[in-house]
Amino acid sequence: MPQWIREGYADYVGKGSDFNYAEARAAFLSGAPEMDFERSGLYRRFHLLVAYLLDRKHWTVDRLLREPWPSQAEVESAIRGEE
Numbered sequence: 001m002p003q004w005i006r007e008g009y010a011d012y013v014g015k016g017s018d019f020n021y022a023e024a025r026a027a028f029l030s031g032a033p034e035m036d037f038e039r040s041g042l043y044r045r046f047h048l049l050v051a052y053l054l055d056r057k058h059w060t061v062d063r064l065l066r067e068p069w070p071s072q073a074e075v076e077s078a079i080r081g082e083e
Helices: 004-017 022-028 044-056 072-080
Strands: none
Touching: 004 072, 022 044, 022 072, 044 072
16 A cells, blocks of 8 residues: 555544645645655645545545555646646
8 A cells, every 4th residue: 555545544534623625735735845745754745635535536435445546646636636
């Protein structure tokens, strides 16, 4: 399982309603340092990607946790293209 799904789902469950999708997306789009795992050590970008699939695309948890998985780049591109 890709790291972004494994860690993003753990963050999604752990943070629950404390996550604000619009704020996280804005941080992602602006290139905020906390959205870069390599620089920050935080899973916020991964959480955003998982939230997009579960909350915006209405994936089930079962679908999220099974292959085939989209690439991280595909999901990021979809988030960038949201209106």
